[in-house]
Amino acid sequence: MSGTIIRNGRVIDPANKRDEVVDLTIVDGRIAQRSEVRGQRSEFEEIDAKGLIVAPGLIDMHVHLREPGFGHKETIESGARAAAAGGFTTVVCMPNTSPAADSPATIAWIKDRAAQTACANVLPTGAISKDLAGEELAPIGSLSQAGVVAITDDGHCVQNHELMRRAVEYARMVGLPVLDHCQDYNLVANGVVHEGYWSTLLGLRGWPAAGEEAIVMRNILLAELCDHQIHCQHVSAAGSVRLIREARARGIKISGEVCPHHIALADEAIQNFDTNYKMNPPLRSKADIDALLEGIADGTLSILCSDHAPHAEFEKEVEFDAAPFGILGLETELGLFLDLLVHKHRKIDIVRLIEMYTVEPAKLLKLEAGTLSIGAAADVTLIDPDLEWTIKIDKFQSASRNSPFDGWKLKGRAVRTIVGGKTVWAV
Ligand SMILES: [Zn+2]
Numbered sequence: 001m002s003g004t005i006i007r008n009g010r011v012i013d014p015a016n017k018r019d020e021v022v023d024l025t026i027v028d029g030r031i032a033q034r035s036e037v038r039g040q041r042s043e044f045e046e047i048d049a050k051g052l053i054v055a056p057g058l059i060d061m062h063v064h065l066r067e068p069g070f071g072h073k074e075t076i077e078s079g080a081r082a083a084a085a086g087g088f089t090t091v092v093c094m095p096n097t098s099p100a101a102d103s104p105a106t107i108a109w110i111k112d113r114a115a116q117t118a119c120a121n122v123l124p125t126g127a128i129s130k131d132l133a134g135e136e137l138a139p140i141g142s143l144s145q146a147g148v149v150a151i152t153d154d155g156h157c158v159q160n161h162e163l164m165r166r167a168v169e170y171a172r173m174v175g176l177p178v179l180d181h182c183q184d185y186n187l188v189a190n191g192v193v194h195e196g197y198w199s200t201l202l203g204l205r206g207w208p209a210a211g212e213e214a215i216v217m218r219n220i221l222l223a224e225l226c227d228h229q230i231h232c233q234h235v236s237a238a239g240s241v242r243l244i245r246e247a248r249a250r251g252i253k254i255s256g257e258v259c260p261h262h263i264a265l266a267d268e269a270i271q272n273f274d275t276n277y278k279m280n281p282p283l284r285s286k287a288d289i290d291a292l293l294e295g296i297a298d299g300t301l302s303i304l305c306s307d308h309a310p311h312a313e314f315e316k317e318v319e320f321d322a323a324p325f326g327i328l329g330l331e332t333e334l335g336l337f338l339d340l341l342v343h344k345h346r347k348i349d350i351v352r353l354i355e356m357y358t359v360e361p362a363k364l365l366k367l368e369a370g371t372l373s374i375g376a377a378a379d380v381t382l383i384d385p386d387l388e389w390t391i392k393i394d395k396f397q398s399a400s401r402n403s404p405f406d407g408w409k410l411k412g413r414a415v416r417t418i419v420g421g422k423t424v425w426a427v
Helices: 076-086 104-117 140-146 161-174 197-202 209-226 238-249 267-272 286-297 333-344 350-357 359-365
Strands: 003-013 018-027 030-032 044-048 053-056 058-063 088-093 121-124 178-180 230-232 254-258 380-390 409-419 422-426
Touching: 003 350, 003 380, 053 350, 058 076, 058 350, 058 359, 076 088, 076 104, 076 121, 076 409, 076 422, 088 380, 088 409, 104 121, 104 140, 140 161, 161 178, 161 209, 197 267, 209 230, 209 238, 209 254, 238 254, 238 286, 254 286, 333 350, 333 380, 333 409, 350 359
Parallel strands: 003 044, 003 053, 058 088, 088 121, 178 230, 230 254
Antiparallel strands: 003 018, 018 030, 053 380, 380 409, 409 422
16 A cells, blocks of 8 residues: 555645645545555655645646657657646647547557656547548547547648538547637638737738637537537637627537637737747737636636647747747646736636636546546645746746746746656656
């Protein structure tokens, strides 16, 4: 018997409506009753959690770990280390790898690689369409058998609504949720930044909010038609929030997630043409940020995630139009959301923040995770909600450095990450 006792922390376990200062016991990699502790107390590690929050291991359901194919940006090993350093015990990786994760063989490769090298749980998604080309369906039934937790063409978006309908119907048959990167290719064309004042002033091609809203609307119609869950990834526009809110009020199985950069930064940040402010969907207006905050506050947007998108320096150090979209997220997201949502804007409390990182993604993806129930895997995140710290990208665990948040001072962060009863990272 081996184990750990985490002493005197504030245990917040939204799945069990629990919020109390108490000891948490881990025995042989599982959450246990205190009475299960037998034998030599000296075999038990003790962790003093006074003043800390003891939360179920956080889940980030939207990350790019880049393997197979782009190991110069990130590997499953380095991405999992970045996850642990950010307080995440489980990450869900996107299929836009090379080859794309559109076959059981590639899913098996990812799972194998994760089992051998990752210090956190890595759950793969499968593609909706073959090679993410949006022309022919991927083998959704075989992907399900291979163990994907959802299907998505993230990075791309199926434009053919009939093909998307069939994908949603297949996904329903095999019980997989559908995640969608909402981008209408005709409306967005070659857009690189939010279409508005700053795109006009700087002469950069615009990516209109309607390019996202049109596909959010399509997804609402298909979720209703097929009576199946569609989840809109990285929602950025006020119109999308309004559409999702109205549809949810009608009982439609539609949901949405938010990334920290869409709250922390507005489109005015692109003035210096720094490619670390180039994302897809783009940074939007202050009115959009206000709408996202309201959507988080009233539950319309139920999940927080990073869209962690590592790129090598040589790829980002080019002119704005040519640079790839995306920034790192795993090591800054919890701090940014704690600082902005809980401390600064006071839109949600810390219990809801933890719920949006645990219960909500676990429910959507039907995961046995996100709880501190007796018998559950001992995935635990210790959070100091008031710790003041400064983001230093040269200290990141990620293999890449593309973040616009270097030097930001934040309040609140994870201080220890435990996966299966084992501490995999600590401040
Ligand atoms: Zn995306």
